[in-house]
Amino acid sequence: MDIINLTINIKFCRISYHEKDWVERKTKCDYTVWNIISGGLALQINDQTLYAKEGDVLLFHPGDTYKAWCHDDDHCYFLVTFFSISSGNVIDILTQESTAGLYTNDFVKEISTRFCDEYTACCDNEDAHNLKLYAAFLNFFADLSSQFGEQLPFHTSSDSVSDQRLHSLLDFISEHVESNLTVREMAEFMSMSEKYFSGYFHFHIGMSPKQYLTKCRMTHAIQLLSDPDNSISEIASRLHFSDQYSFTKSFKKYYGETPGRFRKQHFYVHNAVTSSEYL
Numbered sequence: 001m002d003i004i005n006l007t008i009n010i011k012f013c014r015i016s017y018h019e020k021d022w023v024e025r026k027t028k029c030d031y032t033v034w035n036i037i038s039g040g041l042a043l044q045i046n047d048q049t050l051y052a053k054e055g056d057v058l059l060f061h062p063g064d065t066y067k068a069w070c071h072d073d074d075h076c077y078f079l080v081t082f083f084s085i086s087s088g089n090v091i092d093i094l095t096q097e098s099t100a101g102l103y104t105n106d107f108v109k110e111i112s113t114r115f116c117d118e119y120t121a122c123c124d125n126e127d128a129h130n131l132k133l134y135a136a137f138l139n140f141f142a143d144l145s146s147q148f149g150e151q152l153p154f155h156t157s158s159d160s161v162s163d164q165r166l167h168s169l170l171d172f173i174s175e176h177v178e179s180n181l182t183v184r185e186m187a188e189f190m191s192m193s194e195k196y197f198s199g200y201f202h203f204h205i206g207m208s209p210k211q212y213l214t215k216c217r218m219t220h221a222i223q224l225l226s227d228p229d230n231s232i233s234e235i236a237s238r239l240h241f242s243d244q245y246s247f248t249k250s251f252k253k254y255y256g257e258t259p260g261r262f263r264k265q266h267f268y269v270h271n272a273v274t275s276s277e278y279l
Contacts (some may be wrong), residue, residue, distance in 0.1 A: 002261040009084045011223050012138055013119065017077040019272050020070045027065040027205055028080040032139075034058040035112045043102070045154050050102045055109030057144065057204065061100045064154060065150030065206040079116050082219060083135060084174075101151035108147060153246040165190060166204055173213060177220045180240045183209045203220035218254045221247075226264045232259050 012029060015037070018024075040053045041218045045066040052058055060066070070076045118136035172189055173181065186209050190238035201209045217239045236247035253260045 006087050008134075008138060008141070009014065009132060011082040011084070011219070012226075013079070013081045013133065015077055015119075016080045018070060018075065019129065020074040021068045022076070023067065027207060027212060027215060028060045028062055029212070029219045030062055031084060032060040033079075033081045034060075034084070035079040035081075035116050037077050037079060037116055039073035040070055040071045041076045041078075041111070042071040042233075049153075050154075052102055052104070055104075055112055057103040057108050057249070059100055059103065059144075059151070060154075063205055064100060079119055084139070084224075096151055097154075097196040098155065099148050099151070100155060101153040103144065103147055103151045105147070111140055122165045153195050171214055177213075177216050178238050178240075181213060184188070199254075214250065215254070218251060221259065222262075223253060225259055227264075227275055232263075235259070 007126070018041075027037065033085055034052075036054055036056045036058075038054055040051060043050045043052065043058065045064060051071055056189055069183050073089045074264075098198065109182055115136055115161060116150065119133060122133045122136070167187065169190055183198060184194050186201070187194040188201070190197055192200060201212070207215075221235055221239060224230045230238075232248070233244045239247065241247035241250065248260075250260050257265075
């Protein structure tokens with residue numbers, strides 16, 4: 001049997017709690033898993049509406065644009081994990097498979113519940129090592145992979161998001177999130193004029209290239225905040241904001257709280273177990 005050189009990088013992992021009036025409209029910058037812990041939610045994506053309940057799993061690809069809200073309950077909460085996965089020189093092997101979608105059956109509920117329990121144990125145990133959380137996710141995702149092809153898919157084979165050139169571009173943006181990337185450079189990557197590219201990108205992703213880059217930087221900001229050695233002013237500089245005030249304003253607009261408050265609430269309280277880069 002051939003040995004596969006597989007790398008999984010967990011960028012962020014935490015429980016997200018929402019009241020009944022919660023509505024979210026976003027485009028994913030990373031591969032993302034939602035493990036539904038309690039309540040139910042509705043997800044509108046690609047002209048279809050899917051309904052997820054306790055024990056279900058949602059797997060998003062970069063570029064997935066959606067609207068989500070609580071459904072038939074006064075709350076919903078779920079475990080959110082941002083991650084990347086690669087094998088050898090292939091940066092995102094999931095782009096080669098139709099894996100995005102809603103996973104819902106008894107086996108999925110079993111493995112999802114186990115992973116959520118292991119996550120909670122890591123948070124409750126002050127001596128827990130990040131490796132335990134990484135191992136828990138790795139085991140969960142390995143089990144979930146046995147269900148690939150059985151999910152309710154977000155995309156059909158004709159969906160534009162399956163365009164390999166578009167996936168390559170999203171990978172390129174993710175890899176250069178700390179670079180001062182311009183729309184012109186993105187257009188050149190796609191061998192398009194800047195004007196045509198801007199229209200192309202907005203048609204397929206649902207927002208402008210600059211808006212998407214800002215979202216990617218906001219996602220990356222969480223990863224940088226998980227390291228207490230990174231000051232907020234340094235993070236602002238690394239993400240090419242003009243100053244700390246501009247970064248804080250953008251961060252609060254995206255997450256609803258300042259970077260300092262977010263760091264204190266989600267990283268210091270749980271001893272940084274809930275968000276780490278493991279590989």
